[in-house]
Amino acid sequence: MKNKQRLSKLFLAMALSSAASYSLAADPIKIALAGPVTGAVAQYGDMQFIGAEMAIEQINKAGGVNGAQLQGVRYDDACDPKQAVAVANKIVNDGVSFVVGHLCSSSTQPASDIYEDEGILMITAASTSPDITSRGYELIFRTIGLDSLQGPTAGNFIADHVKPKNVAVIHDKQQYGEGIATAVKQTLEGKGVKVSMFEGINAGDKDFSSLIARLKREGVDFIYYGGYHPELGLLLRQSKEKGLNVRFMGPEGVGNSEISAIAGPASEGMYVTLPKSFDQDPKNQQLVEAFKAKKQDPSGPFVFPAYAAVQVIAEGIEKAGSTDTDKVAEALRSNSFDTPTGTLEFDEKGDLKNFNFVVYEWHQDGTKTEAK
Amino acid sequence: MPELYHYLQQLINGLTVGSTYALIAIGYTMVYGIIGMINFAHGEVYMIGSYIAFIALIGLTAMGLDSLPILMIGAFAASMIVTSAYGYSIERVAYRPLRGSNRLIPLISAIGMSIFLQNVVLLTQDSKDKAIPNLFPGNLVFGESTMNGVTVSYMQVLIFIVTFVAMYGLTLFISRSRLGRACRACAEDIKMANLLGINTNGIIALTFVIGAALAAIAAVLISMQYGVINPHIGFLAGIKAFTAAVLGGIGSIPGAMLGGLVLGVAEAFGADIFGDQYKDVVAFSLLVLVLLFRPTGILGRPEVEKV
Numbered sequence: 143m144k145n146k147q148r149l150s151k152l153f154l155a156m157a158l159s160s161a162a163s164y165s166l167a168a169d170p171i172k173i174a175l176a177g178p179v180t181g182a183v184a185q186y187g188d189m190q191f192i193g194a195e196m197a198i199e200q201i202n203k204a205g206g207v208n209g210a211q212l213q214g215v216r217y218d219d220a221c222d223p224k225q226a227v228a229v230a231n232k233i234v235n236d237g238v239s240f241v242v243g244h245l246c247s248s249s250t251q252p253a254s255d256i257y258e259d260e261g262i263l264m265i266t267a268a269s270t271s272p273d274i275t276s277r278g279y280e281l282i283f284r285t286i287g288l289d290s291l292q293g294p295t296a297g298n299f300i301a302d303h304v305k306p307k308n309v310a311v312i313h314d315k316q317q318y319g320e321g322i323a324t325a326v327k328q329t330l331e332g333k334g335v336k337v338s339m340f341e342g343i344n345a346g347d348k349d350f351s352s353l354i355a356r357l358k359r360e361g362v363d364f365i366y367y368g369g370y371h372p373e374l375g376l377l378l379r380q381s382k383e384k385g386l387n388v389r390f391m392g393p394e395g396v397g398n399s400e401i402s403a404i405a406g407p408a409s410e411g412m413y414v415t416l417p418k419s420f421d422q423d424p425k426n427q428q429l430v431e432a433f434k435a436k437k438q439d440p441s442g443p444f445v446f447p448a449y450a451a452v453q454v455i456a457e458g459i460e461k462a463g464s465t466d467t468d469k470v471a472e473a474l475r476s477n478s479f480d481t482p483t484g485t486l487e488f489d490e491k492g493d494l495k496n497f498n499f500v501v502y503e504w505h506q507d508g509t510k511t512e513a514k
Numbered sequence: 515m516p517e518l519y520h521y522l523q524q525l526i527n528g529l530t531v532g533s534t535y536a537l538i539a540i541g542y543t544m545v546y547g548i549i550g551m552i553n554f555a556h557g558e559v560y561m562i563g564s565y566i567a568f569i570a571l572i573g574l575t576a577m578g579l580d581s582l583p584i585l586m587i588g589a590f591a592a593s594m595i596v597t598s599a600y601g602y603s604i605e606r607v608a609y610r611p612l613r614g615s616n617r618l619i620p621l622i623s624a625i626g627m628s629i630f631l632q633n634v635v636l637l638t639q640d641s642k643d644k645a646i647p648n649l650f651p652g653n654l655v656f657g658e659s660t661m662n663g664v665t666v667s668y669m670q671v672l673i674f675i676v677t678f679v680a681m682y683g684l685t686l687f688i689s690r691s692r693l694g695r696a697c698r699a700c701a702e703d704i705k706m707a708n709l710l711g712i713n714t715n716g717i718i719a720l721t722f723v724i725g726a727a728l729a730a731i732a733a734v735l736i737s738m739q740y741g742v743i744n745p746h747i748g749f750l751a752g753i754k755a756f757t758a759a760v761l762g763g764i765g766s767i768p769g770a771m772l773g774g775l776v777l778g779v780a781e782a783f784g785a786d787i788f789g790d791q792y793k794d795v796v797a798f799s800l801l802v803l804v805l806l807f808r809p810t811g812i813l814g815r816p817e818v819e820k821v
Contacts, residue, residue: 180636180641181641181746182641182643182744182746184640184641184642185642312790315791341789341790341791342789342790342791343790343791344790344791344793344794346746346750347790347793348736348740348742348747349527349531349740350790351527351530351531351782352524352527352528352781352782352783352785352786352790352793353785353790355520355523355524355527355786356520356785356786358520358660358661359516359520361661372643372742372744375643375645375742376740376741376742379648379740379741380740383648383651383653383667383669384653384660384665384667385653385655385659385660385661385665386660386661400642400643400645403643403645404643404645404741404742406645406647
């Protein structure tokens with residue numbers, strides 16, 4: 143008798159679990175995580191991936207979305223616009239309706255055209271170029287601030303606190319770097335600060351000796367660089383070696399401990415604008431512990447925005463009561479979401495209504511403190 | 515005076531970059547001179563050279579042998595030996611079986627080899643930048659100060675010296691030694707050299723080894739100078755060195771040396787006059803101009819039809 147009961151329980155459990163797995167297999171909500179898995183800026187991709195995957199894991203643990211589990215799939219665009227388009231087409235073919243990504247603005251821009259056309263909802267946690275949301279698209283959102291916000295923050299800080307006499311603004315000719323550099327230049331000129339040099343370098347270049355010789359000749363006393371850390375790291379290192387001792391400043395694309403590995407002591411004292419350090423926020427400590435338990439670093443600037451992006455998609459689906467992307471987009475615009483990056487509300491364009499950048503001072507051991 | 519200092523500084527910057535181009539360019543030009551093939555995997559050989567140097571530096575430091583001479587010699591020796599072995603094996607695996615076939619086939623094989631090597635490093639070392647510390651920090655300053663004068667870093671001095679020694683050694687080897695004579699014979703007429711009892715397969719392997727060893731020297735120097743390596747550096751370095759080789763006259767060893775220096779100086783002054791973003795434009799325009807007016811390059815000889 144007892145045996146029979148146990149058997150029947152076993153059968154019941156089996157039936158239940160197979161039913162459960164059947165319903166899961168039938169209806170998981172796939173979220174494409176698109177960004178660089180390889181390439182020169184892969185570490186930023188990692189930040190986005192670990193943030194998004196943590197959110198997926200925690201939401202699934204808490205029962206999923208409307209009973210369905212989330213499933214994250216990584217797609218590698220290598221921060222290459224051509225590959226981003228290929229990835230976007232693959233996402234369309236794979237029948238995925240939600241995308242968290244891409245990372246580089248120059249990849250997000252062409253990919254988002256495809257998503258909008260194909261009715262896929264995309265939230266980028268890292269692309270800060272204003273152009274991405276300025277085209278009247280319905281399905282494109284972001285959980286991070288804009289260059290047009292970051293540029294003025296940097297420009298105002300330079301003009302009000304550093305008060306240099308002669309500034310050079312350098313950029314890497316890419317959409318992200320040049321966009322921010324232009325915004326900084328405009329802010330500085332608006333405040334009457336002289337910008338004597340504004341020019342691009344080739345991304346991937348190693349030798350900046352002739353640029354440094356010219357910076358010396360121009361007698362600049364402050365340099366803003368729009369771009370990513372591999373080039374700025376070399377520029378810092380070579381400037382220091384050649385005796386050009388001026389302060390540098392960069393956007394969040396340079397705020398990575400790699401820059402200290404490349405530039406060593408030359409990275410001490412650099413200014414960088416970053417989103418607020420969400421991992422320092424006391425109410426996020428539980429989440430920080432969860433990352434640390436998996437030996438992941440929660441301090442990167444895109445980890446929490448990516449977490450928030452997944453959470454917003456999940457709550458949007460719940461509020462819309464369906465996975466129809468138009469309805470979810472509607473739900474995103476009409477609700478506010480309580481996420482680890484704060485209470486998020488989206489405007490008509492799909493941007494956050496309030497997002498602040500903070501100026502940090504970088505240290506050679508890869509840490510940072512808020513600049514006064 | 516400041517203007518003079520400025521242009522002198524740019525000249526030195528250009529020569530430093532140029533001498534590293536020249537070192538890599540020799541690998542292209544020697545192989546072309548003997549078997550008439552462009553070894554497109556050469557840039558990746560250079561990239562592997564920098565990784566070997568990086569690993570050697572880490573290894574030696576981990577063993578506690580961190581005095582400067584040991585680190586330098588260790589990095590150069592390890593990188594040259596291992597990279598030469600790569601050069602030899604690439605020739606053995608990817609080119610020798612295709613000897614005598616249509617010219618395009620080894621070319622495709624070279625491109626395949628290049629992709630293969632890059633991905634091997636990508637998979638084993640991951641795609642992140644690796645940082646190498648500068649072992650020779652410091653500058654020589656000529657003129658009033660670093661801001662108004664010419665600064666030459668110790669690393670730049672080292673690059674000049676090592677490049678000069680390597681080039682001089684190679685020239686001596688080619689012009690004086692028995693093997694060097696065999697190399698020249700092969701470059702002139704490989705079939706005839708074979709008939710006269712020269713082991714041409716051995717000589718071809720030797721040119722790959724020499725090219726790889728010089729690329730390794732360049733790799734150690736450049737990675738110490740700039741301090742960052744990643745699996746993608748081979749492509750640009752390869753293209754620049756190839757340009758230098760064509761500029762100087764492909765197939766000619768002095769041509770590759772001169773081509774490298776001219777390219778480096780053109781880049782430095784191009785960046786100075788037109789801005790840094792036009793650096794590559796200036797370099798490649800120069801290439802187009804030289805090829806238009808002197809299709810064989812600066813020191814190249816027009817190819818004589820072999821009978």
